[in-house]
Amino acid sequence: MxxxxxxxxxxxxxxxxxxxxxxxxxxxxxxxxxxxxxxxxxxxxxxxxxxRGEAVGVVLYDPAHDLIGLVEQFRVGAMDEPHGPWCYEVVAGMLEEGETPEDVARRELIEEADVTPYTMEYICNYLSSPGGSDEKLHLYCGLCDLSQAGGIYGLPEEGEDIRMHVFAADDVFAELFNGAFNNAAALICLQWLQLNRPRLQAENLSAVD
Structure with a gap:
């Protein structure tokens, strides 16, 4: 202990x-x-x-079709990265006064991916860089149907230009540590999903039966 x-x-x-x-x-x-x-x-x-305060990140997973939803957008802090400054990320947003983390998760999923999950699983929370920042992230997995998902979203008035991608889970996990997912929230969510994928698929089959 x-x-x-x-x-x-x-x-x-x-x-x-x-x-x-x-x-x-x-x-x-x-x-x-x-x-x-x-x-x-x-x-x-x-x-x-x-x-910076508290934020929320959500990885999208479709257990029926074994698909993962991630967003892609420009990040100024990644300008010098080998893969360039467009990053594959989980859907994310900042908490505003009076909101719960799940409120933020559901709001951002509509804004950035046009997806409404049928259930949400809480993964964990973590401090992104406690040596110099108070930022705290709450991570979720949103279970949903991704068979028709994808497109370009975001709020133009906030300078957002966000592409929603849907990938086969096997393809994502095969590339997990090659640098394509170069941010902590995405890596933590995807590793959690890799561990919990069999359970989520089994529960989906049980629900269908």
Whole structure:
């Protein structure tokens, strides 16, 4: 059994914050001190923090036809990647005030893929880069019929140009680690799906019977 970390939020003292940048995203410099493993408190340190908040990602799976739905879009942070700056990703979006992660998942599935899942399975949540960002992602698998899915979606007023792809599951898993899926949310979702694929297919057959 893995024990919980020794310290909690109560073992950190925030001394002050400085706002460095504020537009669509925010960046702060946080001055703090925290308890040490050897005892006592450490000295004051300053850490820049990229404030991005919570987000949701959804991989689409059709267990009846063994198909996976992923979206493709331009990403400025991937400009120098060997495969170029268009990335295969899970459908994703940011939480807005008053929304639950599943609310966001269903909203983004309509906007980015024009798909309504018949059920959603929660995969996990994770911190994308806790050394310098507070971003937290909630990941889901949306079970749906992908036999007629695909097309170009997104909100043009937000600069979105998103292509929805439907792939055979075997083709996706054969290419899982060759660099085509070069972002954490996609890799985590697809590895989860690879492990749970037999169960999801069996449950689909049971439902049909």
């Amino acid at each position: 893995i024990e919980k970390p020794q310290f909690t939020r109560d073992d950190v003292e925030i001394l002050r914050r400085e706002e460095l940048y504020k537009r669509f995203f925010r960046v702060e410099k946080v001055f703090l001190r925290h308890k040490l493993f050897n005892g006592g408190w450490g000295n004051e340190i300053g850490r820049e923090l990229f404030l």
